[in-house]
Amino acid sequence: MARILHLTERHLWDEAVASGSYEISTRDRTLQDVGFIHCSLPHQLPQVAAFLYGSPPTRDDLVVLVIDEDLVTSSIRYEPPTPGGEAFPHIYGPLPVSAVVSVEPWPPAEGNIPVS
Numbered sequence: 384m385a386r387i388l389h390l391t392e393r394h395l396w397d398e399a400v401a402s403g404s405y406e407i408s409t410r411d412r413t414l415q416d417v418g419f420i421h422c423s424l425p426h427q428l429p430q431v432a433a434f435l436y437g438s439p440p441t442r443d444d445l446v447v448l449v450i451d452e453d454l455v456t457s458s459i460r461y462e463p464p465t466p467g468g469e470a471f472p473h474i475y476g477p478l479p480v481s482a483v484v485s486v487e488p489w490p491p492a493e494g495n496i497p498v499s
Contacts, residue, residue, distance in 0.1 A: 385452040387422040387459070387472045390432055390489055393444045405448070405478040410435045419460075419473040422450065427471060432489060445489040450474075454482035 391407060399405035408417035423431045428447065432438070436445060452459055457476025463469060 386425075386484070387450050387452055388425060388428050389420060389422045389448040389450060389478075390428065390435065391446060391448060392442075393446050396446055396448065396486060399478075400480050403480055405480060405483070414477065419475045420478055422459075422472040422474060424472065427469070439490060447487045447489050447491075448478075448483045449485035449487060450478065450482050451484045454479070454484075456482075 389405075391405075395407050396405065399407075405420070406414040408414050408419060409421040414420055421431075429438075432440065432445075436442060452472075455474055456479055457474050460473050460475060461470040462473055464471065
């Protein structure tokens with residue numbers, strides 16, 4: 384059971400729970416805008432968080448969605464943002480809320496990256 388992560392704002396996750404599906408690609412961009420949902424592996428998340436929200440983040444409403452790849456109904460592809468770069472997981476379709484096995488605060492307590 385491989386797990387991938389997605390950093391988002393709490394209100395966006397709350398809206399997804401109400402609708403049953405999460406469709407935000409990344410900060411201020413939707414699945415329809417980009418074509419996929421950006422995700423990270425645990426070791427990639429700090430870099431992604433710093434890029435999107437600063438380090439340390441200046442907001443307190445960020446959460447990490449811990450996603451079970453086996454429960455995602457859309458295609459997941461590992462692709463680099465640039466040729467030869469490190470591959471990141473991308474979900475090519477809506478994320479069912481049932482595939483999210485945990486929602487953790489960001490930044491994490493004591494620097495622990497969520498994977499459970």
